[in-house]
Amino acid sequence: MSRRIPESTVRRLSHYLRSLEDLGTDEGQTVSSEELAQRGQTTAAQVRKDLSHFGSFGKRGLGYRVDELRIRLRQILGVDRTWRVALVGAGRIGSALFAYPDFNVRGYDVVAVFDNDPTKVGRRWGDVTIRDVRELETVIRDAGVELAILAVPGPAAQELAARAVKAGVKGILNFAPIRLRVPSHVPVEDVSLVMELEALSFAITQAQALDE
């Protein structure tokens, strides 16, 4: 099992996990692929196919046990543990992210925050002290940081990404509006607000054009 899993499947797995978490915690409760499909905006066949890549943990005639599937999905997505995260950039996006409540709940623990602004360095956010970016490598290594969230302006991002990877970071969530060049074994997820907005304006514009 487990060949190359497409990005789309991974996103759906996240959805399924989210749905299961909404679904209460009664002992022995089950859920069918049909129910999961409705909550996830997809089809029952798709749900079954997605899950089948990782084994078969449903019961025919019954569905999937909620508690069991939840555990398996956490394992599959790698969130059956806590990830140590560094937030690079303590500007507006950085501070919004830091305050994001779901973060800790979902197993992502921000253990370090960096900025290059001397007036910010040394400040405390919760129990984390903002460090100078010059200390990036040391802190990443010492704290065993595995994921970096890059919330810095475009021009700085490439260099910081490279340094973070060299220091041992295994994956990057990138808010800077550039394509990072990193070794191919380091996954990068881009969050690009402009791109999302353009997808909207495209969809609206396109629909109007077709009306005519």
Place this chain on the structure above:
Amino acid sequence: MSRRIPESTVRRLSHYLRSLEDLGTDEGQTVSSEELAQRGQTTAAQVRKDLSHFGSFGKRGLGYRVDELRIRLRQILGVDRTWRVALVGAGRIGSALFAYPDFNVRGYDVVAVFDNDPTKVGRRWGDVTIRDVRELETVIRDAGVELAILAVPGPAAQELAARAVKAGVKGILNFAPIRLRVPSHVPVEDVSLVMELEALSFAITQAQALDE
């Protein structure tokens, strides 16, 4: 031309536009599909196919004129004009978004901000005054708002989305961690940080599993 364009193509078009904007503004400058491909992490054939859905604006043997292609891409993506945007939710994410510099540059003009917190209502952000969400419909209609950015907690999001759509909003950028139910002609783009992080932890975990 212009059948159903897949989401993936739209995202690549955004990339191409971004690349062109990096590319300076010399009169008559051209760029080949190969160059665009390298900047966009895709292939030359893909670039040509993507563009061909909307007409043929390259010159064989020469490539694409940068200035011309830039204009066409802006038209295609619907950003050859200004979109009036309402920001619903003036919390941390909201304020980070509001301050996001690329926003205005790219043709998205935040003309209204809403919150339900009485201590925030009435404050000014730049030249926008934060309004009470109860005024959502009136303001959207009066200001001719076309896009809404939902930066509110999950439980409030569905109702606010429905109200915004009824008041005339044509598309929604959703930061709330729920699947919005809106009429099918209203495009919704979801930004889910947890999902992005899970994609990272999945990729890392998976790679480790394959190593063994």
Place this chain on the structure above:
DNA sequence: TGTTGTGAAGTATTTCACAGCC
């Protein structure tokens, strides 16, 4: 009986490869 797991069929998207044109 009801629902999974899965090959096989059907679509969609990407890549190839080359004629056509600058």
Place this chain on the structure above:
DNA sequence: GGCTGTGAAATACTTCACAACA
């Protein structure tokens, strides 16, 4: 000669449909 535009081939993803089985 170089590079686009595009059918045709290849690949990837989704849906169908049904045997298996709790």
